[in-house]
């Protein structure tokens with residue numbers, strides 16, 4: 001632990017943190033404020049305190065469009081994606097910590113795949129999904145997001161940080177490879193799990209292009225698509241639009257808050273010992 | 275248990291060169307050697323954690339080369355203890371039993387029994403990070419004992435402890451052996467640990483066995499120069515000399531009489547002479563082989579004093595009673611019994 005900084009430096013540090021937080025939080029506050037009023041965001045002079053706050057915008061969003069349906073779709077798809085990421089990435093990550101012929105080739109393949117943007121592979125992905133008869137299904141919506149290479153590497157790094165002797169001990173204790181992952185490695189890799197949960201949830205939750213491509217049936221659409229549709233047929237959208245944005249954001253924030261402690265440890269692990 | 279011509283190769287480089295070893299039932303064998311000599315590798319091959327590149331390992335009557343680690347019925351204590359950090363002490367000890375179809379009540383009974391033997395009952399609900407080094411060490415032992423395996427394997431279990439605790443735990447292991455009589459293979463780089471614990475010592479050097487024998491054997495009759503230098507609290511004096519007329523000559527003319535007719539076949543041969551510092555005793559009149567010299571360095575240790583002195587142009591070290599020599603520059607008069615002189619062939623480095 002470093003020595004406690006002197007008082008003026010501490011003040012300066014806190015002042016900086018407050019200023020940065022302010023810049024980060026202001027747009028968020030603005031969205032919230034607009035959502036509970038009908039003020040035009042371009043209104044001049046801008047007011048900080050909302051005038052006559054009300055919740056009618058939320059009510060509108062809930063009833064004017066099939067919001068609950070979109071919400072359900074988004075939750076189901078994201079849950080499948082999160083489960084897929086945690087399970088598949090942990091398995092792949094463990095495999096990559098072991099020695100096997102062709103390991104380097106696999107690593108090189110994974111790294112090079114990360115260089116290809118999703119947009120470039122979206123047509124073949126669509127064709128494959130269509131061939132499998134998964135268009136307009138929850139599984140099809142989650143399909144390309146079931147595993148993420150970056151998150152595989154997050155697990156690989158976490159597993160490599162577990163002392164080799166623990167795995168040896170587990171092997172002598174009679175655990176199969178599957179049980180070593182489940183009973184020894186995963187309990188010691190909570191930050192990596194949290195990182196996987198948060199990242200895959202956010203990617204899946206915010207995905208727009210893929211659901212747009214593979215859903216014909218409006219009842220299978222997810223929230224981002226709903227938002228786009230909503231935009232196209234609402235007149236004066238300001239307040240309701242922002243209410244919608246708040247409702248879309250809320251679950252992500254919730255997931256993040258639940259997992260944030262482990263998540264931050266995951267991002268900074270390796271920075272310090274112990 | 276037996277090893278026959280066991281070898282290990284990494285990337286075309288041989289690390290362990292054909293080790294042969296027979297371990298009797300309930301025997302405590304210590305593998306000792308400098309670090310990097312392949313002790314851990316050999317132990318891990320016995321455990322099944324490392325593939326065997328050549329040769330055969332048998333436990334009991336069964337060849338286990340292709341047997342999974344979990345089915346070899348061996349338990350291992352690791353240098354870093356390898357306790358599962360997310361489990362309590364109880365769960366750590368019980369862990370392996372859960373995967374071996376042992377009932378809940380039976381697990382509780384066996385863990386309690388082991389905890390009593392090791393005196394760790396109050397710690398059962400703690401997590402490993404809440405334990406001191408010595409306590410973790412005990413838990414690691416408990417985890418091995420609870421399995422009641424055919425063979426215990428220890429890989430430098432005491433090397434992470436501080437000196438005082440190490441001595442204490444060494445005694446504990448020795449006591450434990452009286453209660454838990456199981457075949458054990460114990461790896462260490464510390465020759466004192468090896469001498470105190472072993473029924474039999476296996477001395478390894480560069481992936482090869484230099485000597486196998488009881489602690490007395492390897493101390494009294496080191497088979498090679500390496501063993502001579504490795505065993506013993508203070509290193510053996512090694513000096514070049516020549517056999518001539520029932521004696522060895524070294525330096526500028528010093529003479530040590532050898533036991534009668536024992537080395538007659540080697541007359542005239544150049545040899546390496548080995549003298550243990552503790553066998554150079556303060557000379558009384560009439561002692562054979564007196565050596566007179568001048569003290570260079572005097573290191574009092576309390577119970578005795580290490581004296582480095584010059585004799586006949588060679589530097590020797592002697593372990594003498596306290597206060598016979600106090601300062602550098604004083605005269606030193608020591609003698610050595612003919613039976614305590616070790617002779618080695620400088621070319622083959624083997625004992626004559």
Ligand SMILES: Nc1ncnc2c1ncn2[C@@H]1O[C@H](COP(=O)(O)OP(=O)(O)O)[C@@H](O)[C@H]1O
Pocket residue numbers: 284289307308309310311312313314315316
């Ligand atoms: N996985 C490995 N790959 C290549 N060389 C290894 C490996 N493990 C150990 N070695 C080498 O084998 C030799 C013996 O290692 P080890 O058995 O750990 O020695 P010890 O336990 O006696 O200190 C060392 O020189 C080490 O560098």
Ligand SMILES: [Mg+2]
Pocket residue numbers: 313314315430
């Ligand atoms: Mg070792």
